[in-house]
Structure formats: structure tokens, C-alpha cells
Amino acid sequence: VVLTTFDLDEYVHAALRAGADGFLLKNSHPDDLARALHAAVGGEPVLAPSVTRRLIGTLTALPTALLPDAPAPTPGEPALTELLTERELQVLVLVARGLSNSRIASDLGLSEANVKSRVNRVLTRLGLDNRVQAALIAQRAGLTGTTGMPPG
Known part of the structure; x- marks a missing residue:
């Protein structure tokens, strides 16, 4: 204690x-x-x-989508896709797959500094402290398919 x-x-x-x-x-x-x-x-x-x-x-x-074992968002509650831009969602998916900023930059055709900035914005917008939390949220939201991009 x-x-x-x-x-x-x-x-x-x-x-x-x-x-x-x-x-x-x-x-x-x-x-x-x-x-x-x-x-x-x-x-x-x-x-x-x-x-x-x-x-x-x-x-x-916290939005319901960020809680462990969260139910589906309630009507009127923002989903991850409403909280983040399309590019931020793409970065989030690749973070969830364990890719480094360098690798994400290469995969998305961005600079490493740009990726770092987008990762920080994702964490800030979602009220998270680190990449592990972001990866868990992406997985719970069903964003970690096999294409490297969010579904839809």
C-alpha cells in the first residue's frame, strides 16, 4: 500500500x-x-x-466502446469511426497489429513524424495512455481484420 x-x-x-x-x-x-x-x-x-x-x-x-467487455454503443453514443478520421483509423488498425511507427509510415506512405503525430492524436481523442490500450480498443471494436484497413 x-x-x-x-x-x-x-x-x-x-x-x-x-x-x-x-x-x-x-x-x-x-x-x-x-x-x-x-x-x-x-x-x-x-x-x-x-x-x-x-x-x-x-x-x-469514457465512451462505452472503450470499456472492457463493452456492449454495442447505445444510440447517440459516438463509435470509434465517428471519433477518428479515416487515416487515424488506418493508423489505429496497424498499431493494433503491432507495427512500429516506421513500418506504419512505410505501409501508408507517410513520414514517421506524421505517423507519430497521428498515433498521439488517436490516443488523445480516445483518452488512452498507450498503444496497448489502443490495440485493445481496436480489437474490441472489430477493426483488426486481415486487410490492414478498417472494415467497410
Whole structure:
């Protein structure tokens, strides 16, 4: 369990990726800290209330298509094809296939800098942190066919 004064999302994410079972703030009431530590020892994850609130806010703000095991988009909810340009979708498909920026540039006739810029725009528009998340989203959306381009 991480105990810190820094209530920053990047610290939370780093701690959880590193295997922490919890993220608590030093300004927590001592009784709350004791209960949280006992819960963590018992195998329960523990998060400071402010962290939980932000995580819930982030999760509920994501389009349904970006969530694990997501159902089909609801009417009025944007699909990936509405959030990204055609070229960004093409780049996303090739990222999902594990291609490097250099290889994507070669395949699409773009410069490597242009591909890097488009990958960054895809991540930003979808609210993602990395290429792995983008690949998972592309796969869930059914964009990883065999042609190298989105279906349709």
C-alpha cells in the first residue's frame, strides 16, 4: 500500500501498475488508515476516497466502446469511426497489429513524424495512455481484420 501526500493520478497509476494493493493519503484519519491496511492484508484493494472519485469519473466519462467487455454503443453514443478520421483509423488498425511507427509510415506512405503525430492524436481523442490500450480498443471494436484497413 502506498502512503503519500501526493494525490496525483500519475502517482496512483504508477503505484497500481507496480503492484500496489492500495493508494492512501497521509492526511487520512488514523482509524481509516488502520481499516484500510487491514483490508489490504486481507487481499482487498484500498484507495483514498478522492482517488476512487476520480477513477469513477474517468471511467464513466469514457465512451462505452472503450470499456472492457463493452456492449454495442447505445444510440447517440459516438463509435470509434465517428471519433477518428479515416487515416487515424488506418493508423489505429496497424498499431493494433503491432507495427512500429516506421513500418506504419512505410505501409501508408507517410513520414514517421506524421505517423507519430497521428498515433498521439488517436490516443488523445480516445483518452488512452498507450498503444496497448489502443490495440485493445481496436480489437474490441472489430477493426483488426486481415486487410490492414478498417472494415467497410
